[in-house]
Amino acid sequence: xxxxxxxxxxxxxxxxPLLLARARAARPDKPVAVxxxxxxxxxxxxxxASSLAGQFGFPADFSRPQNPELPRDCKxxxxxxxxxxxxxxxxxxxxxxxxVFDLKMAREHSDSFDKLYRExxxxxxxxxxxxxxxxxx
Numbered sequence: 001x002x003x004x005x006x007x008x009x010x011x012x013x014x015x016x017p018l019l020l021a022r023a024r025a026a027r028p029d030k031p032v033a034v035x036x037x038x039x040x041x042x043x044x045x046x047x048x049a050s051s052l053a054g055q056f057g058f059p060a061d062f063s064r065p066q067n068p069e070l071p072r073d074c075k076x077x078x079x080x081x082x083x084x085x086x087x088x089x090x091x092x093x094x095x096x097x098x099x100v101f102d103l104k105m106a107r108e109h110s111d112s113f114d115k116l117y118r119e120x121x122x123x124x125x126x127x128x129x130x131x132x133x134x135x136x137x
Contacts, residue, residue: 015036042090
C-alpha cells in the first residue's frame with residue numbers, strides 16, 4: 001500500500017512517520033509506505049523541468065528553480081511558465097506530465113521524489129537502481 005500526499009507546509013520528515021504508524025496500525029497485514037511530496041506533487045515536475053522543455057506549452061528554455069521543493073504554489077509556477085491562456089490544470093496536465101518527465105533528473109533534484117522512487121522499488125521488491133524501475137533509456 002502506498003500513501004502519497006502533498007506535504008504543503010508540513011515537514012515530510014516529521015509528518016510522514018506519524019502517518020506511516022497510523023497506516024501500519026490500520027493494515028498490519030500489508031506492506032506499506034508513506035511519501036509526502038515536499039510542498040506539492042508538482043514540485044517533482046519542477047525538479048525535472050528541463051525534461052519538459054518544449055512540450056505541453058513549456059518554453060524550450062524551461063529550467064528548474066534552484067530548489068524546486070522550496071516554492072509554494074508550484075502549480076502557479078507551472079502556469080506562469082506556459083503561454084498566456086494555457087494554465088496548468090492538475091486534472092488535465094498531471095498525468096500527461098507524469099508520463100514524460102525525467103525520473104532520474106527528478107530524483108537528483110528532489111529529496112521527496114527520491115523517497116517515492118525508493119519506496120516504490122521496495123514495495124515492488126526490486127533494487128531502486130534496476131532498469132525495470134527506470135524504464136528504457
